[in-house]
Amino acid sequence: MSQYEIKEHDVLVIGAGGAGLRAAIEASSLGVNVGLVCKSLLGKAHTVMAEGGVAAALANVDAQDGWQTHFRDTMNGGKMLNNWRMAQLHAQEAPERVKELERWGAVFDRTKDGKILQRAFGGHTWKRLCHVGDRTGLEMIRTLQDRGVHQGIEVYMECTITKLFKDGDRICGAFGYYREDGRYILFKAKAIVLATGGVGKSFTVTSNSWEYTGDGHALAYDTGADLIDMEFVQFHPTGMVWPPGVRGILVTEGVRGEGGILRNSLGERFMFKYLPEATKNDYAANEEEAIKWTNAAVAGEKTDARRPPELSTRDNVARAIYTEVKEGRGSPHGGVFLDISYQDSERVKKKLPSMYHQFKDLADVDITAGPMEVGPTMHYIMGGVRVEADTCMTRVPGLFAAGECSGGMHGANRLGGNSLSDLIVFGQRAGAGAASYVKNLTGHPEIDKGQIEEAIEEMEAPFKRSEGVNPYDVAKELNKVMSTYVGIFREEGDLKTGVAKLEELKEMAKKAKATGSKSYNPGWHLCRDLHNMMICSEAIARSALSRKESRGAHSRLDYPNTEAEWSTCNTAVERSEGGMKLEHTPLPEMPSELKELFKKKEPSHA
Amino acid sequence: MPEASTRTATLKVYRGDREKGEFKTYKVPVEAGMVVLDAIHYIQQNFDPELAVRWNCKAAKCGSCSGEVNGMPSLMCKTRMDKFRPDEEIMVQPIKTFPIIKDLVTDVSWNYEVNKRITPFTPAEDANWTFYQEDIDRVQEFRKCIECFLCQNVCHVLRDHDRKDTFMGPRFMVRTAGLEMHPLDEADRLKFLKEEGHIGYCNITKCCTEVCPEDIHITDNAIIPLKERVVDEFYDPIGKFIRGVLGVDKKKAKK
Numbered sequence: 001m002s003q004y005e006i007k008e009h010d011v012l013v014i015g016a017g018g019a020g021l022r023a024a025i026e027a028s029s030l031g032v033n034v035g036l037v038c039k040s041l042l043g044k045a046h047t048v049m050a051e052g053g054v055a056a057a058l059a060n061v062d063a064q065d066g067w068q069t070h071f072r073d074t075m076n077g078g079k080m081l082n083n084w085r086m087a088q089l090h091a092q093e094a095p096e097r098v099k100e101l102e103r104w105g106a107v108f109d110r111t112k113d114g115k116i117l118q119r120a121f122g123g124h125t126w127k128r129l130c131h132v133g134d135r136t137g138l139e140m141i142r143t144l145q146d147r148g149v150h151q152g153i154e155v156y157m158e159c160t161i162t163k164l165f166k167d168g169d170r171i172c173g174a175f176g177y178y179r180e181d182g183r184y185i186l187f188k189a190k191a192i193v194l195a196t197g198g199v200g201k202s203f204t205v206t207s208n209s210w211e212y213t214g215d216g217h218a219l220a221y222d223t224g225a226d227l228i229d230m231e232f233v234q235f236h237p238t239g240m241v242w243p244p245g246v247r248g249i250l251v252t253e254g255v256r257g258e259g260g261i262l263r264n265s266l267g268e269r270f271m272f273k274y275l276p277e278a279t280k281n282d283y284a285a286n287e288e289e290a291i292k293w294t295n296a297a298v299a300g301e302k303t304d305a306r307r308p309p310e311l312s313t314r315d316n317v318a319r320a321i322y323t324e325v326k327e328g329r330g331s332p333h334g335g336v337f338l339d340i341s342y343q344d345s346e347r348v349k350k351k352l353p354s355m356y357h358q359f360k361d362l363a364d365v366d367i368t369a370g371p372m373e374v375g376p377t378m379h380y381i382m383g384g385v386r387v388e389a390d391t392c393m394t395r396v397p398g399l400f401a402a403g404e405c406s407g408g409m410h411g412a413n414r415l416g417g418n419s420l421s422d423l424i425v426f427g428q429r430a431g432a433g434a435a436s437y438v439k440n441l442t443g444h445p446e447i448d449k450g451q452i453e454e455a456i457e458e459m460e461a462p463f464k465r466s467e468g469v470n471p472y473d474v475a476k477e478l479n480k481v482m483s484t485y486v487g488i489f490r491e492e493g494d495l496k497t498g499v500a501k502l503e504e505l506k507e508m509a510k511k512a513k514a515t516g517s518k519s520y521n522p523g524w525h526l527c528r529d530l531h532n533m534m535i536c537s538e539a540i541a542r543s544a545l546s547r548k549e550s551r552g553a554h555s556r557l558d559y560p561n562t563e564a565e566w567s568t569c570n571t572a573v574e575r576s577e578g579g580m581k582l583e584h585t586p587l588p589e590m591p592s593e594l595k596e597l598f599k600k601k602e603p604s605h606a
Numbered sequence: 607m608p609e610a611s612t613r614t615a616t617l618k619v620y621r622g623d624r625e626k627g628e629f630k631t632y633k634v635p636v637e638a639g640m641v642v643l644d645a646i647h648y649i650q651q652n653f654d655p656e657l658a659v660r661w662n663c664k665a666a667k668c669g670s671c672s673g674e675v676n677g678m679p680s681l682m683c684k685t686r687m688d689k690f691r692p693d694e695e696i697m698v699q700p701i702k703t704f705p706i707i708k709d710l711v712t713d714v715s716w717n718y719e720v721n722k723r724i725t726p727f728t729p730a731e732d733a734n735w736t737f738y739q740e741d742i743d744r745v746q747e748f749r750k751c752i753e754c755f756l757c758q759n760v761c762h763v764l765r766d767h768d769r770k771d772t773f774m775g776p777r778f779m780v781r782t783a784g785l786e787m788h789p790l791d792e793a794d795r796l797k798f799l800k801e802e803g804h805i806g807y808c809n810i811t812k813c814c815t816e817v818c819p820e821d822i823h824i825t826d827n828a829i830i831p832l833k834e835r836v837v838d839e840f841y842d843p844i845g846k847f848i849r850g851v852l853g854v855d856k857k858k859a860k861k
Contacts, residue, residue, distance in 0.1 A: 041660070042718065043753055044668045102735060105727030105788065107742050107749055114736035132746065138667065139749060149718075150726045157715070180707055209662040243639020249665045358665055361684055363639060472651040516656040519623065520708040523655025 004175075004184035004456070009035035009154070011434045012174055012189035014161050015216065017045030018137075018423030019403025019430070020195030021144035022097075024153045026431025027193075032438050035187060036148070037156045037176065039196075039211045043145045046197050046209060046404075047423065050137025051252035051354065053119060053129030054424070055417030056094035060115040061300075062126035067091040069125050072597050074418060076279070077123040077313050078382070078411020079552040080567055081229065084590040085389035086409040090418070090425050097424040098130050106143040108132055112300060120257045120297060121416045123313040125282070127297070129417040134252045134352045140420060159185065161215065162528055163455040164192060164223045164399070165447045171223070171398030172445030175455040179525065182518025184459070186452060190441055191434040193392075194220055194385065194401040195427065199233075199536040201529075203378035204479040207239055207250040213529040214536030216405030220385040221535055225394040226574040228407040228585070230383035230536070231543035231554045234414055235488050237317035239377025241335035246362045248377040251338065251355060253416040255372075256310040258351050259294035260340040262321070263371070264329035270336075271309035274320035283309045298343065315413040315553040318376040322488050325375065335375035341368055376488060380419065381536075382410040382553065383543070386572065391433030392426055398437060398445075402430035408570075412552025462527040468513025471526040478505055478533060486541045491557040495545040502538050509534055535580075542582050543571040615687055617645055619657070620699040624706045629697065636687050642698060643671050643682035646710070658709040666819055669754030673710050674699050679756045679817045682710075701759040703768075714755055720774050723802065727785055728793035741789040748784035748828060750820040753777065757814035757824055763807045774803035776814035776824045783828035786835070796839045805833055 011027045013020045016038035028034040038045060059065040071091035075082050102108060102116065108130050109117040118127045132139040149155070161176040174187045196216030200208025221227055238251040256262075264270050269290075275283055284290035284306045296303035310317065321336050331337055340348055345368035349356050352367070359365040359372055384407035385394050392400045403423045410418060462468070485498030509531065514524035549563040550556045569584040613636045618629040632653060634645045643661055650657045662668040664683045671682040676690070676697050690696055704712035757776040763769050774782075782795050782803070799805045812825045822828070838845060 040662055040670065041714070044662045044670050046662075048668045048752075049663045049665065099735075103729065103733075105785070107745050107788065109746075110737065110739040110742065114738045132749070135667070135750065138752065142749065142751075146721075146726055149722050155718075157718075180713075209664070209668075211662065244637045245640045245644040246665070354667065361666070362641070362686075470651075470655060472655060476651070514655070520658035520711050521656050522650060522658060526655070 004186045004452070006186045006188065007035060008188040009033050010189070010438045011035070011191045011193065011431075012037065012187050013193045013195060014174070014219070015039075015045065015195035015197060015403070015405070016042055016155070017047035017195060017197055017403065018140055018144060018420060019427035020045070020193065021141070021148050022424050022427025023193045023195055023402055023431035023434070025144065025148050025151060026428045027435040028151050028153050030432065030435035032435045035154045035156060035189070037159045037161055039158070039160050039215070041157050042155055043141055045141065046212065047137045047141045047420070049207070049209070049250065050140070050420055051134040051250065052121060052254035052257060053131030053136045053417050054094070054098055054140065054420035055121065055124060055128050055415065056098040056130055056421055057091060057128060058095050058098065058116060058118060058130065059126070060111055061118040065126040065128060068597050070094070070128065071594070073124050074415060075411070075598070077413055077415040079413060079562065080411065081551065081570070081587065082411030083389055083408030083588060084594060085588065086426070088594065089389060089429070090409060090422060093425045094421040097421065097428060101140060101143050101424065104143050104147045106139050108139070119254065120307060120311060121253055122256065122311045122317065123415040124417065129257065131254070133350070134254050134354050136420065156185070160525065160528070161219065162459060163451070164219050165451050166223060166396065167445035167447070169397055170445050171396060173447045175452060177459060179520055182521065182524070184456060186447070188447060190438045190445065191398045191400065193430045193434050194399070194405050195403045195430070196405045198381045198404045199533070199540075200378050201475070202478055202482045202533050202537045202540075204483040205239065205248040206378040207236060207248055208378070214532045215529070216401060217384060217539070218532035218535040220394060220396070220399065220401060221539075221573070221575055223396055223399060224575070225396050225399060226386050226572045227539050228383060228386045228570040228572045229411070229543070230381070230539040230573060231547050231571055232382035232412050232552055233378060233540060234314055234380040234382060234553050235318040235376040236379035237314055237321050237376055238338055238374035240363065241331070241373050241375040242333035243363060249358070249362075250377065250379065251372060251374050252352070253314070255338060255340055255352060255355060256308070258340060259297065259308070259343060260310060260338050261308070262310050262317075263337045263339065264324045265331060266329055268329070270324055270329070271312060271317065271320060274316060275309055275312055276316060279312070283307055283312065298347070313413055314416060318488060319555060321374070322376055331373045333373050335373040337371035338374045339371035341370050345369075380404060380414055382412065382414055383407045383539070390429065391436070392430035393433055393437065400430045400434050402426040412554060459528065462512055462514035462524055465511060465513040468511045469508055471512040471514070471523055471530055474505065474509050474512055474530055475526060475533070477508070478530075478537060481505065482537055482540070486537075486544055489555050489557050490544050492545065495541060498541045499538070499545060502534065502541055506534050506538070538580055539573045542580060543573060546571055546582055546584070613692055615645065615690070616695045617649070618695055618697045619646070619649065619709070621657070621709055622706070623708050627706070640687045641683055642675055642685040642687060642696065645687060646682060646698065658707070658711045660711050667752060669752030669819075672701050672754045672756050672759065674701060679759050681754060681756070681819050684819060701755070703759045703761075703765045704755070716770055717753070717755055717758060717777065720778050721781065723798075724778060724782055724785070725793045725795050725798065727788065727791055729790045730792050733790045735790070737789045744827060745784050745787050747822055748780045748787075750822055751777065751780050752820060754819060756817045756819065760813040760817050762811060762813065769807065772804045773807045776808070776829065778803065779805065779808070779832060780822060780824055780828045783832055786832065796836050799832055800836050800840055805829070805836055808833070
């Protein structure tokens with residue numbers, strides 16, 4: 001039998017991006033012993049790539065803003081499918097969490113009167129995104145990382161968790177391996193917080209890194225939690241499309257927030273055509289009004305002009321770009337043009353420094369001199385582990401989830417900037433929830449030896465296959481299936497084909513073979529990651545097939561309308577004897593005082 | 607820019623661990639705009655799934671994929687294949703200053719240990735959180751650091767003299783500068799810089815500045831001002847006496 005080392009913590013946090021770090025800091029400050037596991041080195045998690053900003057109704061730039069408006073924008077952006085309580089907590093607590101980051105050393109860009117500067121973003125009524133140029137995520141993760149290391153949290157870097165253990169119903173530990181040498185590690189833990197991020201590696205064109213294989217989603221699913229809203233996958237409207245090597249890399253929404261204009265090959269500012277009737281009045285009616293808004297925003301002045309159509313929600317802009325390209329009005333490399341070059345070049349470099357360098361270094365394009373080519377890229381999953389809003393606990397006692405791997409907060413579509421705020425609001429709540437759970441726990445859950453043996457066997461198996469397939473081939477095939485059959489626009493035939501192909505791929509994934517030693521062996525790691533990618537992909541495809549309407553990021557060609565009857569349920573999947581079980585469960589109903597907020601609809605000016 | 611290419615590049619990639627290793631040769635088809643990290647991934651996917659490399663964002667934001675390409679310390683995700691001549695062999699090896707774990711991956715854990723020793727951000731209880739862009743421009747430059755550790759890799763004190771036992775290296779001078787120059791920070795890290803970080807070891811050759819992918823002016827903007835502060839504090843007894851007599855708040859005076 002293989003050896004493993006044993007570590008013991010009250011709370012084990014899996015994932016060290018914004019949510020995981022914030023959860024670890026919170027739990028540790030409440031006096032419980034915390035371990036923090038990260039798949040990469042500390043400070044490299046996906047949060048580091050977030051660019052545009054963190055949404056919080058501080059009202060530093062637009063004094064009219066407040067949590068109610070942020071709440072309403074979030075629910076409208078999510079097409080009312082959000083868990084209302086999460087959206088409420090998020091809107092109420094984001095300002096305090098952002099100020100807390102500042103007190104911990106984050107250095108946000110400033111307004112002229114010395115407060116945190118806020119910029120416009122898609123779907124937000126007011127200028128709401130606190131930012132540091134276009135590297136807000138780096139600022140956030142570094143601040144949290146430095147806070148965390150001085151708080152006595154034990155960090156396990158380059159360590160991947162493959163299994164969670166329960167004693168009866170309750171969580172009791174986790175098993176994993178170190179990348180460095182493949183040695184195994186067993187964590188005894190009274191509570192576990194999942195903060196593992198998303199699932200992007202299931203798609204060909206994505207802004208996500210190698211880590212994004214849906215680990216938290218799959219660990220929770222395998223442990224008896226349920227996943228909701230998995231059909232809602234966000235394609236960010238603006239990823240790079242050229243050259244091939246950089247395809248999918250994110251182009252921040254901040255470009256549009258700062259006044260970036262989208263045009264097709266005919267030079268047409270096409271977003272005016274794609275504004276949904278329901279929100280049309282929130283946006284400029286013509287180019288003249290849009291220009292007036294941008295000029296005022298650049299000058300830091302008030303205006304009665306409404307915001308440009310490029311600041312529509314992400315689902316809508318992504319569909320618009322996809323449609324323009326499909327109908328033959330795309331750019332030379334299959335995208336559309338995004339232009340900020342009409343502005344003063346020094347300002348562009350100051351406000352969007354990493355975009356400037358990204359295009360100059362990787363694509364030979366000077367964004368201060370000409371337009372960028374952009375197109376949709378898989379960016380985020382709204383769906384995730386179902387949690388209780390106030391504590392972030394899943395239905396498995398002792399198992400918590402926060403950030404992208406949790407579900408409910410963003411409904412059918414996430415607004416830009418609401419992810420970084422989600423991380424700190426619910427990271428804090430999950431940390432507090434887990435600490436409180438541990439303090440009230442009676443008895444001492446124990447890990448069953450047999451389960452540990454199984455976990456080891458599962459990791460050893462890829463080395464024992466003499467016949468087998470290259471795990472990279474399986475991953476490539478999976479990318480193809482998801483991108484072809486479960487992409488931006490969906491329809492029944494495609495989805496059914498996708499589900500069938502996933503069944504075949506599941507069998508293929510079981511044959512994935514590892515060669516060589518256990519020392520830093522990416523092929524071996526991928527063999528295990530495929531298990532998680534398959535679960536998430538199947539959940540996405542089956543959920544998409546089941547929702548017979550279009551809503552937010554879920555666009556059905558065969559059911560193009562948003563239907564009232566679908567507005568009251570979440571799609572939920574769970575593990576069962578016969579495979580993945582899917583049902584539609586009732587959406588928690590919003591209390592009447594919050595419903596009131598949606599009745600009086602004043603026109604918004606920003 | 608060429609739209610398509612059937613060119614093949616020859617890469618020689620270090621394969622091995624800290625005891626022994628060799629350069630293995632691979633032929634990789636080159637696409638327009640391809641970077642060295644793409645070529646490494648191609649090898650991983652098609653020839654050798656065991657090839658170890660660290661990467662995350664592939665957009666020069668996370669600082670994971672540091673390596674030495676034809677001897678030049680750089681981020682592999684930012685190193686374009688078309689900067690090499692078509693017949694040029696491309697040597698890819700791990701950064702030299704840190705122990706090799708496997709192939710292109712090194713053990714950089716020492717850096718995380720150094721970081722723990724730096725006194726964290728310490729604002730006053732009653733700090734006024736109103737401050738202006740001009741107060742933080744220089745701090746924001748330091749906070750752009752993506753911790754790729756290329757500056758640590760090329761620093762002579764660490765690379766050639768292996769003084770990890772005493773010298774903290776440019777990365778952590780930058781971090782300390784970011785804290786010391788924060789308008790609301792109240793802590794004093796000068797004694798630490800002198801006696802534990804050994805800032806005096808740096809002889810300002812600016813190699814760190816040259817390799818920084820974030821264009822941080824490490825030497826001019828971080829290290830030299832810190833050196834000046836250390837000199838003022840420890841080697842200027844008259845100035846120190848005058849400040850003492852006048853009761854000038856040292857921290858406020860230097861901001």
